[in-house]
Amino acid sequence: MSGLEYTNGELQTIVAARSLAGKRSCFIGVGRPSTAALLARMVHNPALVLVYESGTIGAKPYRVPLSIGDGELAQTADLVVSVPEMFNYWIGPGRVQVAFLGAAQIDPHANLNSTVIGDYDRPRTRLPGAGGAPEIATGCEEVVVIAPHTTRTFVDHLDFKTTRGERTTMVITDLGVLEPAGGALTLTAVHPGVSVEQVRENTGFELRASDSVRVSEPPSGEELHALRELLSR
């Protein structure tokens, strides 16, 4: 217990970074997943191969990129391939081990919606759409979902099933960690200071909790320092 002050968002990123210890390669999008993967390379796993769907394999960005196609990704990558090659030779055949995905809605089976809220033809909110997610989620060995923990995100029924959840091994939120068990996402860890009840209140489906819910290790000084240093670049 470090006694350091941090936000739950910071811890979410740090927990995601920890999940990449010992992994060989990770497929990442922009935002928190990118931050977590760069943090993993700084703290836990300097050899981690970062793969962005823009075609950059083995990118080593110094800053968290704003887009998945920033110049620094191409300039530091081990190889840069076309988008068709990325999906057909690298993602599809399962050459990338872990994928970080986000979503607007998650159901109890870790299926994801990133397409629409409301009816497809008359959506209340039109979301960006599938992007690479459907094939990334079935191509990569393990999927880690990173999402905010609200009743709007964790829902019983998706408005649109964009992406299948079978390979999801972990959902990391700002409140805790869910893992699949017995066919449904189950709460396995809460962040320090968060109660199981509080997580349930923020989950839109009946959430099971494992018999021994862990408390996430708070950020170490090294983790927190590295994260803040990374975001200040």
Add this chain to the structure above:
Amino acid sequence: MSGLEYTNGELQTIVAARSLAGKRSCFIGVGRPSTAALLARMVHNPALVLVYESGTIGAKPYRVPLSIGDGELAQTADLVVSVPEMFNYWIGPGRVQVAFLGAAQIDPHANLNSTVIGDYDRPRTRLPGAGGAPEIATGCEEVVVIAPHTTRTFVDHLDFKTTRGERTTMVITDLGVLEPAGGALTLTAVHPGVSVEQVRENTGFELRASDSVRVSEPPSGEELHALRELLSR
């Protein structure tokens, strides 16, 4: 009429080179087709784009290459692509205008055999096989076949149909030129000093001759000089 001495093999190459005047691109293999295409670039059509199945597009070799993958082809090409890309993006969609092909056997419909002489399972002579020919012959707009004129080459029935003849516009031999007419190859030109009868004797099928068989223009001084200069490099 130049009065120059030349062989019918030389004239065959020169006639093949002439067929590339005004053409934009040509797919070529090694040997006489390569020589003819280089000669065409020297004499008739400096802008002709040479395409080799090794992946070199726009190659500008100074010497006639021994193999379709000689280093000079890659070093002088406008672009070099993988073999899958060559067939899928360039040959298949018909982006190359003319193809020069050879064969061990040609039937009256310009179908080609480059696979076996004799029975497939117990061949008398095992030939190299299809290579790129089947898809080149159906992908390119026009196919020009270059072959020696013998009864062994021009046959009624192929021992093996490797390549379809529908797109063949011309067969250039050391005796003359055949072109499709009314569904069968027809003699349209003889080389100087060659009689129609002589061509028929060297053709293994009933050869029709056009009503007005032309006599091939003998080599000009420029053509012959360029050809010999090319071969001496």
Add this chain to the structure above:
Amino acid sequence: MQPVRTLAAEGGGLRHVAQIVSLSEAVAETVRDGVSLALEGFTHLIPFAAGHEVLRQGRRELELIRMTPDILYDQMVGVGAARKLVFSYGGNPGVGSLHRFRDAVEHGWPRAIEVEEHSHAGMANRYVAGAAKLPFAVMRGYAGTDLVEHTQVATVRCPFTGEELAAVPALRPDVAIVHAQESDRDGNVQLWGIPGVQKEAVLAAGRAVVTVERIVDRLELKPGGVVIPGWVIDFVAHAPGGSLPSYALGVTERDNDFYREWDVISRDREHFQGWMREQGLLR
């Protein structure tokens, strides 16, 4: 710059040698009302100048095709230039929503828009099939998602293993426009950095335009260089800075601030229209 040798078009899908013309000529010659138009560039090399020229020329009823619509298609959809949008990810990368795209889909403003969406893998394979002039491409994907009911995808069975796979129809845009770092005077083009699906888009399209940062006497092959020969391109146009606020690796830098600023400009209909008018992109 002057026009280079032009050979008469003949059958068989063979094209002219590329003509080097002004951007306005290139767009006027190829982009008519109602065409299907692919402006490609995956984050990198997005052909903004060409898209803006399409708007300046007042084109409407377009079928706009792009894997990642980005700010450019937000602008084009926002002024009502598109009848249909074919895409796989309609977000402002790293920032959030494309507000004009959302407004068109959610509220039909300024007009209703037809949407056909795919996954990235699906769109990429559709371009691959188009470039190969095959009618479809085979892939693993779509199965078990709601995309199946809402887009063009079918199944084929492997004749060897019996496995059922997804089939996506070839993309064959009437016109494709991409941006590249350079061309030579014969219209041979080279781009480097993230190559996206630009080569496929050019090869899949009926007509192709490439805008370039510079025109050089001779292309020197660069590391990572993708060369597209001039004889599969119709027009090359000199458009320095033509991919800003996206970028051309080694020539211009991505204007990340503008990507953030767009979120503010585009959020409000009037603010958006005012900005577009100022830029001459809306009359």
Add this chain to the structure above:
Amino acid sequence: MQPVRTLAAEGGGLRHVAQIVSLSEAVAETVRDGVSLALEGFTHLIPFAAGHEVLRQGRRELELIRMTPDILYDQMVGVGAARKLVFSYGGNPGVGSLHRFRDAVEHGWPRAIEVEEHSHAGMANRYVAGAAKLPFAVMRGYAGTDLVEHTQVATVRCPFTGEELAAVPALRPDVAIVHAQESDRDGNVQLWGIPGVQKEAVLAAGRAVVTVERIVDRLELKPGGVVIPGWVIDFVAHAPGGSLPSYALGVTERDNDFYREWDVISRDREHFQGWMREQGLLR
């Protein structure tokens, strides 16, 4: 050279990081009697040294896969190392026949050999499907030729247009070996010049070996450079001159004289055997 970090193999088709070992170790670890073995390199970068090492180790009953068998497979077939040959063009490029290949097919000498032949387009697409881990690839071809009756090809119907196309089964060699100009100390490989189907062969194979002209501290991306990351390669072996009498662009030159000489050496069984014994390639 020393072994680099090795991670335990796990499921999902992910491999070790490439180990840098001697050529004999790389071959001994991967090539067993009876395996299907692809030694690729389209005219350029043919992995002769690796193929010769396979012969030195006495491997037999191999299923040899190569688009263009070339002299290397003529040698391997001529000593009786192959049970089956999968190919698309079995000639000595620019010279004529592969006499040992012919002798095996025509006379079963020194042993009968099973033949499975395709067109180049078919083989290339089979590797593409293998690299994508799809069961088959779709193409236009084969139709109307006698290949249809004598090889593995089927038809599929486009679910959108109804067009019938050819389907070829994926190639998945047990082992692929290719040659490249260089690798770094982590086994990341770069090759340039004519790239052939080497990347596809490596990605399609169960295990992959790359022999290299040199091992460098850091790869500098070259114009036309194709990089294959070490984590999809099992072993990298230093084999300078390892593609002679083929060549490695920028490092060695093709020995065209030897290609002509081979016509003489290989024409006669005893001459061939004597030459192979001299080279230590036949006991």
